[in-house]
Amino acid sequence: MKRIERAYWAIGCWLVLALIGYGLQPLVNRSGSADLHRQLLEQALQRSLISEAEEQSILDRQQLLDRYLAANFAGSLYQMVPARLSPHLDPHPRRSVARLDRGTETGLLAGMGVIGAAGVIGKITSSGPGWSLVQLADDPAFVIPFIDEVGRSAIYAGGPNLGRGHPRLRIDPVELLDGMVLRTHGGGGTFPEGLVVGVVSEVRFPFRNSVILLTSTLHHGQEVLVLTPLTKVKTR
Amino acid sequence: MRAGWFTILLLLTIFTTGAFRPLLVNTAASADPLLILLAWLALIDRWPRIIVVVAVISVYRVFGGISTPFEVLTPILMITFAVRSLRLWMDPYHPWKRYQIVIPALVLGAAIEEWILAGYLPSMSFVFQSCWIAALCGALMMPILDLTTPLLRSARYPL
Numbered sequence: 518m519k520r521i522e523r524a525y526w527a528i529g530c531w532l533v534l535a536l537i538g539y540g541l542q543p544l545v546n547r548s549g550s551a552d553l554h555r556q557l558l559e560q561a562l563q564r565s566l567i568s569e570a571e572e573q574s575i576l577d578r579q580q581l582l583d584r585y586l587a588a589n590f591a592g593s594l595y596q597m598v599p600a601r602l603s604p605h606l607d608p609h610p611r612r613s614v615a616r617l618d619r620g621t622e623t624g625l626l627a628g629m630g631v632i633g634a635a636g637v638i639g640k641i642t643s644s645g646p647g648w649s650l651v652q653l654a655d656d657p658a659f660v661i662p663f664i665d666e667v668g669r670s671a672i673y674a675g676g677p678n679l680g681r682g683h684p685r686l687r688i689d690p691v692e693l694l695d696g697m698v699l700r701t702h703g704g705g706g707t708f709p710e711g712l713v714v715g716v717v718s719e720v721r722f723p724f725r726n727s728v729i730l731l732t733s734t735l736h737h738g739q740e741v742l743v744l745t746p747l748t749k750v751k752t753r
Numbered sequence: 754m755r756a757g758w759f760t761i762l763l764l765l766t767i768f769t770t771g772a773f774r775p776l777l778v779n780t781a782a783s784a785d786p787l788l789i790l791l792a793w794l795a796l797i798d799r800w801p802r803i804i805v806v807v808a809v810i811s812v813y814r815v816f817g818g819i820s821t822p823f824e825v826l827t828p829i830l831m832i833t834f835a836v837r838s839l840r841l842w843m844d845p846y847h848p849w850k851r852y853q854i855v856i857p858a859l860v861l862g863a864a865i866e867e868w869i870l871a872g873y874l875p876s877m878s879f880v881f882q883s884c885w886i887a888a889l890c891g892a893l894m895m896p897i898l899d900l901t902t903p904l905l906r907s908a909r910y911p912l
Contacts, residue, residue: 528762528765528904531765537772542772567850597776608814608817610782611870657870658870676778
């Protein structure tokens with residue numbers, strides 16, 4: 518076989534391998550821990566945040582709005598803008614991103630927090646007319662302060678794997694326990710206090726190697742709310 | 754025609770990165786096919802081609818996603834310069850010795866990427882795991898790239 522023919526064969530085989538890779542993607546994405554993931558998060562939410570009836574009712578945008586309107590942060594500092602979140606593949610394989618169907622026309626700007634039925638989803642990183650890109654909570658560069666069940670604070674960071682995060686830094690002497698629900702601290706101005714960040718699934722040493730499970734619907738299309746900070750209007 | 758096949762190689766690598774994306778998490782960042790292509794080109798090829806690949810990767814990743822130019826360019830440039838520096842001491846044409854150039858460069862790129870994104874220097878276990886993953890994926894991809902060299906028609910690739 519001539520060298521040029523071997524080159525064509527190499528390109529053909531490479532293309533076939535890439536196609537096989539695409540074909541196997543659903544198998545890789547459906548990890549064995551998905552059920553455990555969902556179970557842990559749902560148990561924690563049922564215990565501490567909402568009743569079963571309310572969880573079943575979070576099906577559309579209006580019901581999602583109703584739920585968070587009852588929360589104590591509503592109307593105080595944030596205005597909630599409903600939007601549709603859809604999966605988006607970032608060209609960088611390490612980044613975790615989603616797309617919103619609303620953008621600058623509704624006042625959405627970079628840095629605003631995005632929440633879903635199960636808590637924190639991510640932050641807006643860029644926006645334009647009719648679109649916004651959201652850095653999801655499992656992105657390695659996503660960082661927010663959180664509090665444990667006693668109220669001690671630490672820093673959460675996304676990654677290293679999809680659907681997971683880890684504690685990066687202790688601010689107070691936080692001690693993580695399996696199944697502990699972690700909530701937003703409220704500092705930083707992106708998220709109000711008390712929203713669910715995730716559930717501790719593995720406690721490891723050192724502290725930053727512990728694993729925090731995020732909502733299992735993080736990478737799925739869903740209705741979300743964008744928290745836009747209210748600005749004071751000067752009146753005469 | 755050279756540019757045509759070069760473009761096809763680039764597109765095929767981008768396609769491969771998308772195909773094996775779920776596997777490219779954490780330590781497997783050193784197995785990014787686009788970075789392996791860049792390291793392979795940087796071994797032997799001319800600077801203009803290397804610069805084209807660097808530019809394509811940067812533009813594609815910066816404008817298509819949420820990464821900043823610093824986050825994208827720093828690991829790429831580190832890989833390029835690491836390969837070009839190491840090839841001064843080792844033979845880039847040797848079928849085995851060239852892995853001693855490519856693997857450290859890919860691991861260095863992955864470590865710097867981790868440092869920029871996650872905010873801390875990776876552990877020794879990260880480096881060891883990155884090493885064998887880079888070796889495995891390099892050993893899979895570089896022989897295929899070697900076979901495609903007649904299509905690139907460059908005097909840098911010996912017949």
